[in-house]
Amino acid sequence: xxxxxxxxxxxxxxxxxxxxxxxxxxxxxxxxxxxxxxxxxxxxxxxxxxxxxxxxxxxxxxxxxxxxxxxxxxxxxxxxxxxxxxxxxxxxxxxxxxxxxxxxxxxxxxxxxxxxxxxxxxxxxxxxxxxxxxxxxxxxxxxxxxxxxxxxxxxxxxxxxxxxxxxxxxxxxxxxxxxxxxxxxxxxxxxxxxxxxxxxxxxxxxxxxxxxxxxxxxxxxxxxxxxxxxxxxxxxxxxxxxxxxxxxxxxxxxxxxxxxxxxxxxxxxxxxxxxxxxxxxxxxxxxxxxxxxxxxxxxxxxxxxxxxxxxxxxxxxxxxxxxxxxxxxxxxxxxxxxxxxxxxxxxxxxxxxxxxxxxxxxxxxxxxxxxxxxxxxxxxxxxxxxxxxxxxxxxxxxxxxxxxxxxxxxxxxxxxxxxxxxxxxxxxxxxxxxxxxxxxxxxxxxxxxxxxxxxxxxxxxxxxxxxxxxxxxxxxxxxxxxxxxxxxxxxxxxxxxxxxxxxxxxxxxxxxxxxxxxxxxxxxxxxxxxxxxxxxxxxxxxxxxxxxxxxxxxxxxxxxxxxxxxxxxxxxxxxxxxxxxxxxxxxxxxxxxxxxxxxxxxxxxxxxxxxxxxxxxxxxxxxxxxxxxxxxxxxxxxxxxxxxxxxxxxxxxxxxxxxxxxxxxxxxxxxxxxxxxxxxxxxxxxxxxxxxxxxxxxxxxxxxxxxxxxxxxxxxxxxxxxxxxxxxxxxxxxxxxxxxxxxxxxxxxxxxxxxxxxxxxxxxxxxxxxxxxxxxxxxxxxxxxxxxxxxxxxxxxxxxxxxxxxxxxxxxxxxxxxxxxxxxxxxxxxxxxxxxxxxxx
Numbered sequence: 001x002x003x004x005x006x007x008x009x010x011x012x013x014x015x016x017x018x019x020x021x022x023x024x025x026x027x028x029x030x031x032x033x034x035x036x037x038x039x040x041x042x043x044x045x046x047x048x049x050x051x052x053x054x055x056x057x058x059x060x061x062x063x064x065x066x067x068x069x070x071x072x073x074x075x076x077x078x079x080x081x082x083x084x085x086x087x088x089x090x091x092x093x094x095x096x097x098x099x100x101x102x103x104x105x106x107x108x109x110x111x112x113x114x115x116x117x118x119x120x121x122x123x124x125x126x127x128x129x130x131x132x133x134x135x136x137x138x139x140x141x142x143x144x145x146x147x148x149x150x151x152x153x154x155x156x157x158x159x160x161x162x163x164x165x166x167x168x169x170x171x172x173x174x175x176x177x178x179x180x181x182x183x184x185x186x187x188x189x190x191x192x193x194x195x196x197x198x199x200x201x202x203x204x205x206x207x208x209x210x211x212x213x214x215x216x217x218x219x220x221x222x223x224x225x226x227x228x229x230x231x232x233x234x235x236x237x238x239x240x241x242x243x244x245x246x247x248x249x250x251x252x253x254x255x256x257x258x259x260x261x262x263x264x265x266x267x268x269x270x271x272x273x274x275x276x277x278x279x280x281x282x283x284x285x286x287x288x289x290x291x292x293x294x295x296x297x298x299x300x301x302x303x304x305x306x307x308x309x310x311x312x313x314x315x316x317x318x319x320x321x322x323x324x325x326x327x328x329x330x331x332x333x334x335x336x337x338x339x340x341x342x343x344x345x346x347x348x349x350x351x352x353x354x355x356x357x358x359x360x361x362x363x364x365x366x367x368x369x370x371x372x373x374x375x376x377x378x379x380x381x382x383x384x385x386x387x388x389x390x391x392x393x394x395x396x397x398x399x400x401x402x403x404x405x406x407x408x409x410x411x412x413x414x415x416x417x418x419x420x421x422x423x424x425x426x427x428x429x430x431x432x433x434x435x436x437x438x439x440x441x442x443x444x445x446x447x448x449x450x451x452x453x454x455x456x457x458x459x460x461x462x463x464x465x466x467x468x469x470x471x472x473x474x475x476x477x478x479x480x481x482x483x484x485x486x487x488x489x490x491x492x493x494x495x496x497x498x499x500x501x502x503x504x505x506x507x508x509x510x511x512x513x514x515x516x517x518x519x520x521x522x523x524x525x526x527x528x529x530x531x532x533x534x535x536x537x538x539x540x541x542x543x544x545x546x547x548x549x550x551x552x553x554x555x556x557x558x559x560x561x562x563x564x565x566x567x568x569x570x571x572x573x574x575x576x577x578x579x580x581x582x583x584x585x586x587x588x589x590x591x592x593x594x595x596x597x598x599x600x601x602x603x604x605x606x607x608x609x610x611x612x613x614x615x616x617x618x619x620x621x622x623x624x625x626x627x628x629x630x631x632x633x634x635x636x637x638x639x640x641x642x643x644x645x646x647x648x649x650x651x652x653x654x655x656x657x658x659x660x661x662x663x664x665x666x667x668x669x670x671x672x673x674x675x676x677x678x679x680x681x682x683x684x685x686x687x688x689x690x691x692x693x694x695x696x697x698x699x700x701x702x703x704x705x706x707x708x709x710x711x712x713x714x715x716x717x718x719x720x721x722x723x724x725x726x727x728x729x730x731x732x733x734x735x736x737x738x739x740x741x742x743x744x745x746x747x748x749x750x751x752x753x754x755x756x757x758x759x760x761x762x763x764x765x766x767x768x769x770x771x772x773x774x775x776x777x778x779x780x781x782x783x784x785x786x787x788x789x790x791x792x793x794x795x796x797x798x799x800x801x802x803x804x805x806x807x808x809x810x811x812x813x814x815x816x817x818x819x820x821x822x823x824x825x826x827x828x829x830x831x832x833x834x835x836x837x838x839x840x841x
Contacts, residue, residue, distance in 0.1 A: 027055030050196035069138040121151035139171035148366035221251035263287040301346040312371035319551035321372040377405035440531035445498035448523040454494035470589035525589035528570035529599025535571040550626025610642040612650035665717040670753035744834035768832040
């Protein structure tokens with residue numbers, strides 16, 4: 001290694017037909033290359049913080065290689081991997097595969113002469129799994145760490161583990177455009193931080209807000225036309241995915257003297273290269289997030305930002321996972337805008353209202369917090385730490401989603417009961433696919449043939465095309481001018497791997513044992529069912545577009561779908577937007593019950609079900625596929641204890657209103673509530689929550705032989721409530737809170753306990769001679785007397801009779817005796833005879 005003060009530029013390592021360059025382009029990263037080399041020599045770890053455009057991706061690996069090191073560069077995306085290798089090879093004057101090579105899944109260009117190899121983060125993980133010591137590597141450069149992709153976070157954790165034990169001499173350089181250096185340096189044992197500064201120019205910001213009912217594609221197309229009219233250079237447009245790129249391309253058709261060029265990972269290499277080259281005409285490059293930092297698009301001084309991106313999201317409760325379109329973070333928006341200021345003053349057109357910019361989240365969420373962790377769980381099991389606790393993480397994987405991933409792996413036979421990886425699981429990991437797709441390829445090849453299984457898996461491994469019908473998506477992919485070659489190459493590669501599955505199916509214990517005659521759409525549905533058995537779905541009712549998936553989630557077909565009318569679906573992709581009742585099907589194939597049961601035998605069950613369903617007790621024998629009932633019949637003599645439990649469950653679900661609350665039961669409950677409020681324990685609470693909590697204790701014995709909802713009407717609810725009264729106080733109920741009180745006239749009037757205080761409604765004439773207000777609960781609470789007119793209407797309210805007769809009665813007498821002359825209205829009611837009748841004639 002060179003010393004800190006000696007430049008490396010004079011080193012000339014000839015390899016093959018080319019050589020490492022003795023002079024590098026004048027990019028900002030050159031100012032810190034000696035610091036990088038010194039850090040690799042002194043500490044073996046470092047963090048390189050370098051904004052986009054500084055040259056960190058291409059110049060740093062060449063500098064390390066020129067110092068005699070074998071370099072492995074990890075990029076988050078395949079497109080960036082190939083582009084970085086091509087640029088470095090160009091600087092070396094050597095073809096790709098010589099001094100500089102690359103490896104991505106299904107494509108590799110490297111040789112014995114290769115000193116710098118660029119790989120995807122996922123492929124780096126596979127290398128570590130097969131060779132934890134990375135015996136042919138001196139230094140690993142993890143590029144674009146700030147993007148926080150799951151594979152990159154895992155690769156970092158595995159590299160740290162390898163350095164701690166197997167390869168303490170392995171050098172590690174974490175490079176990023178915008179990174180939380182404090183957290184990362186602590187993770188790397190207080191590694192030195194090297195800062196490179198980019199030369200940037202001012203960028204003017206313009207906001208192009210969507211108009212009413214305008215889709216984002218329309219807003220973007222409008223912003224592009226404005227940008228072309230106001231500027232003379234090339235335009236880089238950020239869109240969330242290939243579908244939006246295709247639609248915006250259509251909206252921009254016919255632009256004069258402008259080439260509209262897509263740029264995303266699904267394109268053939270030649271189309272990607274064309275988008276990255278400055279041409280004879282102006283370019284509008286429609287790109288996904290691949291162009292944010294890990295890829296340079298030359299000639300751009302104008303950016304149009306949709307403000308959207310695809311992110312991995314998982315809804316564990318509904319069993320849905322995949323790429324979801326959402327708003328970008330403020331950090332990503334700034335990074336996109338920065339693309340316009342690399343070569344001179346630029347402009348960015350943001351397709352959202354200016355006032356919404358302050359509401360953007362500050363940073364994007366790491367994928368480990370939001371994505372499906374099934375693949376991560378398999379890699380951890382292969383590494384020997386199924387729960388990941390033995391590793392050092394930037395962000396520790398959440399326990400719940402990781403456990404959910406292990407459950408999926410156990411179900412498909414990739415993990416055993418102890419959580420250790422099985423031989424089957426090791427083979428799945430080696431395929432480089434999501435474990436679900438690996439299972440579908442492995443088992444599906446034995447059922448439908450390697451070629452048919454591989455083609456469907458290759459399509460499912462890509463971003464959804466926008467076609468809800470998988471058969472339409474397959475036809476489109478086969479006929480697509482650019483994508484068909486890619487699909488054929490990937491199908492051939494996967495079919496070759498799947499052929500091994502057919503040879504080993506007998507010993508593997510997989511779902512299939514021999515290929516059958518399933519082909520076409522039927523085969524496609526079977527492969528989807530093998531990959532996502534819980535998403536097999538049956539239509540609700542005899543018509544309509546709503547389906548119930550085996551996992552219990554309801555999904556709906558988009559309007560006008562060619563799948564409308566299908567009785568069964570094998571759903572590959574579905575997502576649920578906020579506020580929507582059902583998830584929406586994005587990609588599915590027609591299926592039937594036989595295919596569903598063949599694809600998901602583990603979900604089949606036969607059982608007796610006794611429970612509360614749709615407002616009543618249902619006792620039946622059912623055959624189910626997950627949550628889907630295939631057939632059922634009523635049980636003639638269900639178990640009494642289970643019926644009893646079902647009724648209690650129904651009451652807990654629907655409330656005490658299912659019971660018959662006659663006046664006696666209501667009155668008793670109110671009396672008991674009064675005593676609990678007034679005297680407390682041991683008088684029991686009878687509010688809704690307390691009664692529901694102790695339902696089995698007070699109501700259970702009263703259920704008797706009740707078998708259905710209608711039987712609840714025959715239960716004596718008042719008698720059931722009395723079971724709540726402790727024996728030591730039950731005998732005093734009528735004394736402390738009597739149901740009726742005898743008034744001076746001899747009438748026994750019912751007390752009303754519904755209000756906070758007991759109310760006694762009594763006619764004025766029946767209360768003559770009553771000078772003391774009755775009191776309840778051992779004299780603690782005076783009764784509130786509602787003194788009524790002869791017609792039964794309230795005339796006065798009092799809880800102090802003595803005061804009422806002196807001050808209130810004279811006014812009542814003067815107002816009512818003329819209206820009710822047949823009733824007595826004595827001058828002195830305290831000595832008058834009480835009566836229930838009119839006075840004698």
